[in-house]
Amino acid sequence: MQIHADPAADPAAEWRHPQPVAPDRDAAYLSLRHARKVYQTRTGDVEAVGLANLDIAAGEFVSILGPSGCGKSTLLSMVGGLESVTEGEIWLEGARVTGPRRDFGYIFQDPTLLPWKSVLDNVLFPIRTQKRPVADYEAEAHRLLEMVGLGEFKAKRPRELSGGMRQRVALCRGLINDPRLMLMDEPFSALDAISRDDMNLALVRLWDSYHKTALFVTHSIREAVFLADRVLVMTARPSRIVADLRLPFARPRDVTVQDTPEFNRICAWLRDQIQAGYGRPEQTRGG
Amino acid sequence: MQTASTVDASAQAAAAQAAAASAGMAAAQAASAAAGRRRARLLALRRILLPVVAAALFLLVWEAGTRWAQVPEVLLPPPSAVLDRLVSAFPLLMKHAWPTIWQSLAGFAIATVLGITLATLLSASTIIRETLYPNVVFFQLIPKIALAPLFVVWFGLGPEARLSFSVFVSFFPVVIATLAGLDNVERDLLRLCRALTASSWQTFVSVRLPHAVPYIFSGMKIASTFAIIGVIVGEFITSKMGLGYLILFASAQAETALILAAISVLCVFGLAFYGVVALCERWTIERFGDRPR
Numbered sequence A: 001m002q003i004h005a006d007p008a009a010d011p012a013a014e015w016r017h018p019q020p021v022a023p024d025r026d027a028a029y030l031s032l033r034h035a036r037k038v039y040q041t042r043t044g045d046v047e048a049v050g051l052a053n054l055d056i057a058a059g060e061f062v063s064i065l066g067p068s069g070c071g072k073s074t075l076l077s078m079v080g081g082l083e084s085v086t087e088g089e090i091w092l093e094g095a096r097v098t099g100p101r102r103d104f105g106y107i108f109q110d111p112t113l114l115p116w117k118s119v120l121d122n123v124l125f126p127i128r129t130q131k132r133p134v135a136d137y138e139a140e141a142h143r144l145l146e147m148v149g150l151g152e153f154k155a156k157r158p159r160e161l162s163g164g165m166r167q168r169v170a171l172c173r174g175l176i177n178d179p180r181l182m183l184m185d186e187p188f189s190a191l192d193a194i195s196r197d198d199m200n201l202a203l204v205r206l207w208d209s210y211h212k213t214a215l216f217v218t219h220s221i222r223e224a225v226f227l228a229d230r231v232l233v234m235t236a237r238p239s240r241i242v243a244d245l246r247l248p249f250a251r252p253r254d255v256t257v258q259d260t261p262e263f264n265r266i267c268a269w270l271r272d273q274i275q276a277g278y279g280r281p282e283q284t285r286g287g
Numbered sequence B: 001m002q003t004a005s006t007v008d009a010s011a012q013a014a015a016a017q018a019a020a021a022s023a024g025m026a027a028a029q030a031a032s033a034a035a036g037r038r039r040a041r042l043l044a045l046r047r048i049l050l051p052v053v054a055a056a057l058f059l060l061v062w063e064a065g066t067r068w069a070q071v072p073e074v075l076l077p078p079p080s081a082v083l084d085r086l087v088s089a090f091p092l093l094m095k096h097a098w099p100t101i102w103q104s105l106a107g108f109a110i111a112t113v114l115g116i117t118l119a120t121l122l123s124a125s126t127i128i129r130e131t132l133y134p135n136v137v138f139f140q141l142i143p144k145i146a147l148a149p150l151f152v153v154w155f156g157l158g159p160e161a162r163l164s165f166s167v168f169v170s171f172f173p174v175v176i177a178t179l180a181g182l183d184n185v186e187r188d189l190l191r192l193c194r195a196l197t198a199s200s201w202q203t204f205v206s207v208r209l210p211h212a213v214p215y216i217f218s219g220m221k222i223a224s225t226f227a228i229i230g231v232i233v234g235e236f237i238t239s240k241m242g243l244g245y246l247i248l249f250a251s252a253q254a255e256t257a258l259i260l261a262a263i264s265v266l267c268v269f270g271l272a273f274y275g276v277v278a279l280c281e282r283w284t285i286e287r288f289g290d291r292p293r
């Protein structure tokens, strides 16, 4: 990055993650070791993830920012065991990830609800599929649906909901089995600004109490910074991780952090990084 | 001050206007809702009435035409003559309808079960699919009626020949439709199943099969008519019973009115059969399917 030619003048020095890679990688909770993904397509190879090399500690909430098509969803799929890793390895709790696990919680970019099941049954779908006792999770399903404001829609079919409501059902479904690792791919991108703020707050409140590890892909810089303990920025393909910030905001996190100058400085810096990742000149930034 | 009071006054006027408008709107809404319901009822009535009127008109023209032109009854009897024959030969018609009906129903049921089973196997195993599916398509393409005499050779002159031929004819639409339903599941839903560590059996039961239900029914609707065709063709070839036999027998006797009476019975049965399948479809899809309750 030519703008930070002088490392001493790096304005983000104070936020940079001191240790992207843990000293003892085997002890790290989640470890992406030189992971690379190449899709073989009819029209040639597509290098979806160029290089991902970092460790994530248990309980860390990590946001991932980057231009569209840079491989964020692919990265999540690899961690979740849904896509193979072309090169490198992904380790979770001292074991190589070779496939999906019961204690993962997924929220895909699309809601992917079962159209013939009610909202409540969709939320309970992981429980039934994983042969857990449904009775133990029913109360939680109701609580989650109330939390996202869908209390009155439990008996409806997905077709009767709006796009944003469906995405909220998918959020509940991702949380229902009390997963240890949450993989969230732009879960709120279909929501209006107000509901999005509500959902962000709900998620932050959730993370106040139980500390789960999360990878959260988003296109909203403010959302990424508000929710996370750590923010990664990916470049356009072939993507690499160009920034890794540890955010200086404490938990339980208050809404008002968004108004602090530091929050805004971080957001501005991240915007520059993402723009640089697009390969566009700095001047194109308007306003 | 003055501006404030004018604003105030105009706000009041606006509020009054809004109240009046909303009262008027409510009345207008109620009226338009009632009108809408009336229109919907009329439309529904029209959908039933129009085809009935058209059919009645057709029969009337037929009746008048054959009488006016004095068409010989052997060539084309008027509908009234067919009705007379239907009434007078009713016990005979029912006697022959029964074997046709039970063989069609049984053929349809067996074809449905076999068809869904084969489609399940085809979608479950790549090897089975690669081995069998091209052959299924091949059989689907050949004119199956041409094979009917073979079934007589294999199964003799009894009902087995007609039943098995009926199964053979109506089985393919069920296989093809079911397989399409099991296969056309959105990839994202399959991804979800994989993410939840669902077994392939669980994926089949909770995603593929429910998704295939509408497809299966569209195959079954085709199969219901094919099953009757299969039985009738079988009866044409060799039988001492059944509506197909009766039609052939009546044509040998030049009893055209009896032929048409037998065909009428066949039509009523076919319609009822199709209707029951369609009703089952509606019920099933409303319960388990995609449509809102």
Ligand SMILES: Nc1ncnc2c1ncn2[C@@H]1O[C@H](COP(=O)(O)OP(=O)(O)OP(=O)(O)O)[C@@H](O)[C@H]1O
Pocket (backbone or CB within 6 Å): A039, A040, A041, A046, A047, A048, A066, A067, A068, A069, A070, A071, A072, A073, A074, A075, A109, A237
């Ligand atoms: N299954 C696949 N087969 C082939 N290429 C793929 C596949 N999935 C993704 N790609 C390609 O890999 C690249 C990265 O895709 P990915 O979905 O990971 O991007 P993304 O960062 O999530 O984008 P967005 O922000 O738009 O969701 C894209 O260029 C895409 O065309």
Ligand SMILES: [Mg+2]
Pocket (backbone or CB within 6 Å): A072, A073, A074, A109, A185
């Ligand atoms: Mg994506």
